[in-house]
Each structure stands twice: as structure tokens, then as C-alpha cells.
Amino acid sequence: MxxxxxxxxxxxxxxxxxxxxxxxxxxxxxxxxxxxxxxxxxxxxxxxxxxxxxxxxxxxxxxxxTSTREEHTVGLLNDVLGSVPDRQAVLTRFIGGIEAEEAAAVRRLLDS
CATH class of the missing domain: 1.10.10.10 (Winged helix-like DNA-binding domain superfamily/Winged helix DNA-binding domain)
Known part of the structure; x- marks a missing residue:
């Protein structure tokens, strides 16, 4: 929201x-x-x-x-991703636009 x-x-x-x-x-x-x-x-x-x-x-x-800043942000991201027909394209562009350190953190999270 x-x-x-x-x-x-x-x-x-x-x-x-x-x-x-x-x-x-x-x-x-x-x-x-x-x-x-x-x-x-x-x-x-x-x-x-x-x-x-x-x-x-x-x-x-x-x-x-009633929630943390992080919980609110996750809700916003889910709302946006839920409103687009091609989630993978949005995620690809998002990941492509973040710093290398953040991308490495995403990789670690996905591997765990």
C-alpha cells in the first residue's frame, strides 16, 4: 500500500x-x-x-x-509483482539493476 x-x-x-x-x-x-x-x-x-x-x-x-518497515516493503513488492503479467521480466530487470554486493546477497539467500 x-x-x-x-x-x-x-x-x-x-x-x-x-x-x-x-x-x-x-x-x-x-x-x-x-x-x-x-x-x-x-x-x-x-x-x-x-x-x-x-x-x-x-x-x-x-x-x-502494526508491522516492520521490512514487512511493509515486502508487501509492496508482492503487490507490484502480483500486478504484472511477466514477473520474471520484472525480477530480471530488478536484479540487473542492483549493486554486485546486493546480487551476491540474493544468491546466498537463494542457495540457503
Whole structure:
């Protein structure tokens, strides 16, 4: 699931900081001068998308990522690969465009 710029910034923050955080925590950690209502709107959208969970048991609510950055990225890759008729062509171009060290890592993973 693709994210907008502000959604990406919020998710990057939640992925980088362990635990759950209030909307004020998130706002304070983001660059710029965002209103807390803006952050709450973004968090609500991310919750609807299943990317964050809200601990509603206490106030203020705390939000945490439901998956890791890596799990999200794998989901994006699977979505893209699932939408093309020739997966092998896409994978071939992808592998052909990565650095030699990354290609070696892929080979090691496939051999294990």
C-alpha cells in the first residue's frame, strides 16, 4: 500500500522509535509546525489502512506500527509483482539493476 509524504514520515517515525506514541509525541518528532489535529487525521488514516494500531484503553491514545518497515516493503513488492503479467521480466530487470554486493546477497539467500 503506497503512502503519501506525511503518512510516510509518520510511519518512518513509528518504525524508528520502539513502542507506542501519542499524537503529540509524533507531532513533536516531525519537522515543521504541524497541528496535532493533522497528525491525528494521518494516524486515523493509517489505522484504517491497518498500518498502525491505537491503544484506546487510556488517554491520550497511543499509536504503534502494526508491522516492520521490512514487512511493509515486502508487501509492496508482492503487490507490484502480483500486478504484472511477466514477473520474471520484472525480477530480471530488478536484479540487473542492483549493486554486485546486493546480487551476491540474493544468491546466498537463494542457495540457503
Amino acid at each position: 503506497a503512502l503519501g509524504d506525511l503518512e510516510r514520515s509518520v510511519m518512518d517515525l513509528l518504525w524508528d522509535l520502539p513502542g507506542a506514541h501519542t499524537a503529540n509525541d509524533v507531532r513533536d518528532a516531525l519537522p515543521g509546525n504541524l497541528a496535532v489535529t493533522t497528525v491525528l487525521t494521518v494516524l486515523a488514516r493509517l489505522e484504517k489502512k491497518g498500518m498502525v494500531r491505537r491503544d484506546g484503553g487510556r488517554r491520550p491514545h497511543r499509536y504503534a506500527a
